[in-house]
Amino acid sequence: MSETKNIIIRRMTGVVVSNKADKTLKVRVDRLKMHPKYKKRYTVSKSYAVHDERNQFQEGDVVEFVASRPYSKTKRWRVVYGEGMPSQPLDSVVDTDTQTV
DSSP: OOOOOOOOOOEEEEEEEEOOSTTEEEEEEEEEEEOTTTOOEEEEEEEEEEEOTTOOOOTTOEEEEEEOSOSSSSOOEEEOOOTTSOSSOGGGOOOSSSOOO
């Protein structure tokens, strides 16, 4: 009889704010909160230090990252590399389906 462990993978998506340090990104994650009394929604931001082994992401890129072993005092996250991840800012990506010639 084999036992299976339920492993929770902490995975987040955010925007790269800074890539000035070597192999480190500063990623901002925004989330919506609701005021308990007035029921108004507002945005709360938090920044994470994320390990980027290849130094491939630039400011403005949207990245997905997961929890990992500690790389340093503040870095406990690493970037998930995939084919769907852009290596350029989203503003410069051209959608060919909507263009007219």
